[in-house]
Amino acid sequence: MTDLRVAEVYGPVRESLDRMEQNLLGVASPRFPFLADVLGYVVESRGKRIRPAIALLASRFSEHDYEVTEKMAAAVELLHIASLIHDDTSDESETRHGRATLSSLWGRDMAIQVGDYVFAAAAALVCETGSIVVIRRFSETIMDLARGQLHEVVDTHDPSRTREDYLDRISGKTASLFGVAAEAGAMLSGVSADVVDSMRTYGRSLGLAFQIVDDILDFEGAEDEVGKPIGRDLANGVLTLPAIIAMERSPNGNAVRDLFRDPGNEVYLQRAVAMAQVPAVIEDSYDVARGYIQRALDSLEGMPDVPARDSLSEIAGYVLTRRK
Amino acid sequence: MTDLRVAEVYGPVRESLDRMEQNLLGVASPRFPFLADVLGYVVESRGKRIRPAIALLASRFSEHDYEVTEKMAAAVELLHIASLIHDDTSDESETRHGRATLSSLWGRDMAIQVGDYVFAAAAALVCETGSIVVIRRFSETIMDLARGQLHEVVDTHDPSRTREDYLDRISGKTASLFGVAAEAGAMLSGVSADVVDSMRTYGRSLGLAFQIVDDILDFEGAEDEVGKPIGRDLANGVLTLPAIIAMERSPNGNAVRDLFRDPGNEVYLQRAVAMAQVPAVIEDSYDVARGYIQRALDSLEGMPDVPARDSLSEIAGYVLTRRK
Numbered sequence: 225m226t227d228l229r230v231a232e233v234y235g236p237v238r239e240s241l242d243r244m245e246q247n248l249l250g251v252a253s254p255r256f257p258f259l260a261d262v263l264g265y266v267v268e269s270r271g272k273r274i275r276p277a278i279a280l281l282a283s284r285f286s287e288h289d290y291e292v293t294e295k296m297a298a299a300v301e302l303l304h305i306a307s308l309i310h311d312d313t314s315d316e317s318e319t320r321h322g323r324a325t326l327s328s329l330w331g332r333d334m335a336i337q338v339g340d341y342v343f344a345a346a347a348a349l350v351c352e353t354g355s356i357v358v359i360r361r362f363s364e365t366i367m368d369l370a371r372g373q374l375h376e377v378v379d380t381h382d383p384s385r386t387r388e389d390y391l392d393r394i395s396g397k398t399a400s401l402f403g404v405a406a407e408a409g410a411m412l413s414g415v416s417a418d419v420v421d422s423m424r425t426y427g428r429s430l431g432l433a434f435q436i437v438d439d440i441l442d443f444e445g446a447e448d449e450v451g452k453p454i455g456r457d458l459a460n461g462v463l464t465l466p467a468i469i470a471m472e473r474s475p476n477g478n479a480v481r482d483l484f485r486d487p488g489n490e491v492y493l494q495r496a497v498a499m500a501q502v503p504a505v506i507e508d509s510y511d512v513a514r515g516y517i518q519r520a521l522d523s524l525e526g527m528p529d530v531p532a533r534d535s536l537s538e539i540a541g542y543v544l545t546r547r548k
Numbered sequence: 549m550t551d552l553r554v555a556e557v558y559g560p561v562r563e564s565l566d567r568m569e570q571n572l573l574g575v576a577s578p579r580f581p582f583l584a585d586v587l588g589y590v591v592e593s594r595g596k597r598i599r600p601a602i603a604l605l606a607s608r609f610s611e612h613d614y615e616v617t618e619k620m621a622a623a624v625e626l627l628h629i630a631s632l633i634h635d636d637t638s639d640e641s642e643t644r645h646g647r648a649t650l651s652s653l654w655g656r657d658m659a660i661q662v663g664d665y666v667f668a669a670a671a672a673l674v675c676e677t678g679s680i681v682v683i684r685r686f687s688e689t690i691m692d693l694a695r696g697q698l699h700e701v702v703d704t705h706d707p708s709r710t711r712e713d714y715l716d717r718i719s720g721k722t723a724s725l726f727g728v729a730a731e732a733g734a735m736l737s738g739v740s741a742d743v744v745d746s747m748r749t750y751g752r753s754l755g756l757a758f759q760i761v762d763d764i765l766d767f768e769g770a771e772d773e774v775g776k777p778i779g780r781d782l783a784n785g786v787l788t789l790p791a792i793i794a795m796e797r798s799p800n801g802n803a804v805r806d807l808f809r810d811p812g813n814e815v816y817l818q819r820a821v822a823m824a825q826v827p828a829v830i831e832d833s834y835d836v837a838r839g840y841i842q843r844a845l846d847s848l849e850g851m852p853d854v855p856a857r858d859s860l861s862e863i864a865g866y867v868l869t870r871r872k
Contacts (some may be wrong), residue, residue, distance in 0.1 A: 256695055258702050310664060314657040333638040335696045337661060340634060343664065344690030347671055351684040359683055360675040366668035371580055375663045378582050 230272055236531040237280035240294050245277050246299035251345045262338050265504070266305055266326060276301045276406045278430070278539065281408030283393045284532035293412050295352050299362065300405045302346035306368045309339035315460065320323055348475065358408045365404040366408075372396020380459035381484045388466050394435040396430070402431030425523040433516040434543050439464035440509050443500045443548065455497035461487055464507045466500035466509045473505070510544070549777045554596055557862045560855040561604035564618050570713040571622035575669045586654060586662050590629055601624045602754070602863065606747045606858035607734030615636050617728065617736050619676050622684065624729045626670035630727075631693045633663035638697070639784065675831045682732045690729040696720020705785035705808045711792050718759040719752070749753030749760045750860065757840040758867050763788035764833050765871065779821035785811055788822035798828070834868070841868055 234241060252263035276297035283293040311317075312325040313335040319325060327335035341364060349364045375393040379385045406427030410420040428457050428537070442457050444465050456478065463471075469481055479495035486492060520540045527533050549669060552731045576587035578872035607617040635641075636649040637659040643649060651659035667690060699717040701710045720832050730751030734744040766781050767790050781788050782804065786797075791804055804821035812815060823829070844864045 254691075254695065256699065259698055260694060279589055292757065307664075310660050331654075331701075333701050334698065336634050336663075337637050337694045337701065339660075340631075340667065341691055341694035341698070343667060344687050344694065348684060348687035348691065351687060354680060356678060356680060356683070357677055358673060360678070363668050363672035363675060367578075367665055367672065370665035371578065371583060372662045373579065373657065374583055374665070377655075377657050377661065434619050487557075 229542075233535045233542070234277050236284055236535055237277060237335065240272060240280045240297070243291075243294045244273075244280070244297045247295055247349065248301060251298070251302065251342075251349065259338070259341065260422060261325065262330060263342070265329075266309065266338070267302075268370070271321065271533075272302060274539065275304050275401060278402060278427060278536070279405035279409040281532040281539075282406040282427070283413040285410070285419060285528050286413040286415045288413040292353050293409055295349050296358065296408050296412055297344040298403065299350040299407070300408070302342050302349065302430050303362070303365065303369070303401060305542070306339050306342035306346060307366075307373075307397075309335055309342060310537065311373060313339065320543070352518060353408075353412055355412060361404050361408060361411075365400050368396045368400035372398070372400065376462060379463065379464055381487060383463070383471070383484045385468070387465070387472075390433070390463065390465055390468055394432060398435035398438075399428045399431030402434065402522045403428035403541040406430075419527070422523040422527065426520045426540075429516040429523065430540055430543060433513040433520070433540075436465050436509060436513040436516070437543060439504060439529070440466055443497060443506070455493060455500070458483065458496050458500070459493055464521050465512060466494065466505050469508050470499040470502065470505045474499070485542055513544060518540075552626060553866075557859045557866070560602050560859055561601060564604045564614055564621070565597060565601060567615075568617045568625070569599075569620055570619045572672065574624060575666075575673065583662070583665065586638070586650065586658070586689075587666070589653075590633065590650065591626075594614065595627060598854070598863065599628055599725060602726065602751060602860070603729035603733040604732040604865075605856040605859050606751070607737040609734070609743060609852055610739045611736040612737040616677050616794060617733055619673050620682065621729070623670040623674040623731070624725065626673065627689065627693070627725060628668050629698075630663045630666035630670060631660055631690075633666060633694070635640055636661065636695060638821055638861070646864060659725055675868035677736055678803060678811030679736060679790070682735055685728050689724050689811070691726035692720045696724065700786060702797050703787065705811060706796070707787070707808045709787050709792070709804045710788070711796075712786065714792055715756070715845050718763075720755060722759035722762075723752045725756065730754075735808070743851070746847040746851065750844045750864075751753050753840040753844040753847065753862055754867060757837040757844070757864075759787050760833060760837040760840070761867060761870065764790055764830060764837070767821060767830070779824070782807065782824070783811075783817055789836060791820065792833050794820075794823040794826065794829050798823070841865075842865075 248267040252267045254260055279297040279300050280293055309326050312320060313327040313332050317325050320327045326338060350359050372393050402423050407420060407424040410423035458467055471478055471480055478500055479492050483492035483496045519542050524533055524537055576591045578584055601619040601622050606615055633650050636644055637651040637656050641649050642652045650662060674683050683801040695832055696717050727748050731744060733750040734747035791842055793805055795802055803823055805817050807820045809814035841864050848857055
């Protein structure tokens with residue numbers, strides 16, 4: 225999505241997104257100057273704020289007190305930020321989207337504690353919604369995120385992992401947060417349980433597709449300007465959908481197995497990446513993502529015809545076509 | 549306290565502590581086998597459970613639904629466990645109380661995610677109390693813990709840090725959790741705001757004294773059986789109360805300044821440790837701890853004369869005399 229297109233799609237919740245941003249800045253102003261500096265750095269705009277946008281759009285099927293959903297939406301983005309901080313600390317990434325990571329700037333010790341602080345700040349903010357059900361869903365989501373990441377670490381360099389393992393992992397590490405964003409938006413706007421269910425399904429399905437496309441893009445294109453190398457997941461021993469599909473197609477004598485037996489072997493890495501880059505493999509991977517996007521779109525059927533619905537539908541289309 | 553003495557002091561809440569332990573085991577049984585193993589290891593009894601004991605004792609000034617306070621008490625212990633996991637991961641400790649740390653057994657990546665999971669499990673458990681005020685205080689406590697730890701990291705190898713800096717740090721990293729334990733116990737038992745205030749003061753004061761004694765013990769005795777070397781804080785560049793008092797007494801030409809300028813210099817380390825071990829310095833440090841214990845005891849004045857009050861009073865005495 226171009227910036228212009230984002231402005232249009234986010235149109236129905238533009239003002240709420242601005243106030244969401246203010247909530248983030250509010251969290252980044254503790255009395256402790258060092259912490260204020262670090263938090264200022266991490267809450268600076270670093271993406272499209274797609275998760276809070278979904279949270280806010282999912283709340284617009286019913287009139288309600290926007291202040292409450294704006295706080296929750298900020299809490300969603302804080303969970304996302306906290307989990308990125310800890311993931312970057314785990315795998316010692318130097319940059320993300322072209323910006324230096326916290327752990328590379330201030331060290332891993334700091335990054336662990338700052339991540340904890342941001343998780344807790346999200347929890348404190350969501351308390352202001354006054355809804356114990358929503359607060360509880362947030363706690364469960366942090367557990368899901370951690371479980372998904374742990375699952376990924378445990379599965380590293382294990383070539384026997386299946387499509388089901390993969391879906392379970394990304395369900396925890398990515399879809400859970402998209403799901404709770406949409407679900408909490410609906411809950412806090414006071415709609416019926418059916419609508420809440422539909423929104424949860426929308427969010428979870430979108431999140432699965434989002435991660436699958438992310439993992440496909442890891443195999444696509446030339447090394448881009450931010451310096452992210454191609455096939456980084458495989459190089460790190462992480463099996464994602466394209467590699468799994470490639471292995472399903474040629475179960476014997478494939479390069480992934482060789483690579484995971486001998487990590488760091490550049491020849492095996494090149495061969496394994498090439499297997500996953502086969503057009504039919506990429507196409508099959510996109511088919512799986514398209515299936516989830518269709519499920520997300522289906523869950524919008526029957527929802528009231530308000531501008532937010534069109535935006536949620538456009539976001540689903542964007543997820544399939546985005547290029548990082 | 550000997551084990552026999554602990555049994556007596558914890559007597560009024562013995563059954564609740566057993567059910568608290570069951571709550572911990574319940575958290576350690578997720579469907580993901582790897583995580584269940586790791587959690588089983590971390591929730592195994594590893595100490596005196598002093599924080600949940602305080603939480604439960606502080607609730608016994610009024611009849612209430614014990615199930616609620618038992619859950620909260622388990623959440624207190626989980627916060628403690630999660631924060632230990634992340635602290636050990638930050639400073640790469642190999643052991644704690646003679647047991648291998650998570651990060652040394654399973655690696656730092658795992659330990660970061662497991663810590664996140666345990667923090668979130670604490671939050672989810674405290675949601676079951678149904679009290680948003682208590683839930684919010686827990687979130688704030690996680691922020692306090694992280695802020696206290698960050699403060700310590702920021703202050704490392706800075707010889708200009710004062711007693712006030714030190715108290716602010718330990719207020720965050722230790723007293724906050726003791727404080728919320730006692731405060732939440734009181735809140736959930738439905739007592740008046742005055743009693744809640746007294747219990748918060750009891751917990752915070754006890755926590756400050758607890759940490760000060762811990763920091764004194766770092767300078768005392770021979771290297772003990774679990775292999776913790778003497779003066780480890782100073783060796784790590786962390787100024788604690790005895791060293792600060794030693795510096796106040798001889799502001800010029802002292803060994804701490806030399807050590808922090810040249811960390812790793814064994815001669816400076818020995819000299820700096822010797823300065824902090826001077827009996828008058830240790831005595832002054834204990835005086836500060838005694839002051840906080842007195843404040844804790846004062847806050848018990850005027851509380852109803854129930855067995856829990858005697859136990860809280862005994863625990864205060866124990867904190868001053870414990871030997872690790």
